[in-house]
Amino acid sequence: MKKADIFEFYRRLAELNPSPETELESVNIYTLLVAVVLSAQSTDAGVNKATRALFATVRDPQAMVELGEAGLKSHIKTIGLFNTKARNVIALSHLLIDKFGGEVPTDRDALETLPGVGRKTANVVLNVALGAETFPVDTHVFRVANRTGLAKGKTVMAVETILERQTPQPFRTHAHHWLILHGRYTCKARTPECWRCPVIDLCAFRPKSLPPAKIPASIR
DNA sequence: ATCCCGAGGG
DNA sequence: CCCTCTGGAT
Incomplete structure (x- = not known):
């Protein structure tokens, strides 16, 4: 994915969820x-x-x-x-x-x-x-990265290396959680909910499976 | 039948 | 690289 698109990808996810956190519960x-x-x-x-x-x-x-x-x-x-x-x-x-x-x-x-x-x-x-700038690659991150074209890699390690190298500074600490939450709730494994995806125009997967939405002139 | 914040062993 | 471990949700 192009550098400007990578920035825009994270910028939109960040706008929707400024401070994403893990959903795993813990006390220490x-x-x-x-x-x-x-x-x-x-x-x-x-x-x-x-x-x-x-x-x-x-x-x-x-x-x-x-x-x-x-x-x-x-x-x-x-x-x-x-x-x-x-x-x-x-x-x-x-x-x-x-x-x-x-x-x-x-x-x-x-x-x-x-x-x-x-x-x-x-x-x-x-x-x-x-708060370390690490990039854990789980099933969601691996899928989202490869499907969207954000970071294509055959192994989790390959994807991690790309994310580590390419992620823009403002997004490095939370990139992992933005990707995981996007994968869990929108870019799902079986049936990705592209109709409510905030980065659909930046996605490499969308053009093949879902044609760009054409909004009838009558309702514009 | 497939997927979920994988790791360890062969 | 592959396989196994494993219950619950959809």
Whole structure:
């Protein structure tokens, strides 16, 4: 996508939602980390439903370890991949206590040493908790970037590299959330709702599937 | 049947 | 690169 169009793309999403935030609920950086780990291949709404009860009493690694894997599983049974996630969250909590003084590390390499934490999760924690200019590429960002032509890449890493390089300064901290919210509510996976898309004229997908709207002269 | 703020292992 | 883990919503 052309440089001027990239700027205009973000400018419009920013105008509609000046300060976008994550829809994952958390009470501190530790619970944020846990929520993001739990969110893999699951909806934010589904994760929130489970974590509301969990985070009411468990808000730090020590409490999580005391709850135990079986106890955690009973809280997250309704979330996909819950066996692996429960194991990872308990292991990750032990590691935070043993190697990081009970605190969540704030650099990407350290975060990625935690079980269940990959590049995308680390990028989300850094962006949401610290306001870092990271570009987590999830299913929505990957789809929106490729479909619209904003950043075409065959892998999530390729897309992240392009976003990191091309995103204009005023939009760098929130770009991730604008793309994800646009993907979740408008540029949906199965049936994108192009009729209410604010950037339809900048989109590479629109011309092929939906012809440009022709408004009859009679109603103009 | 497809998708949801993926990661780890082969 | 591929596959598996997994329940809930649509």
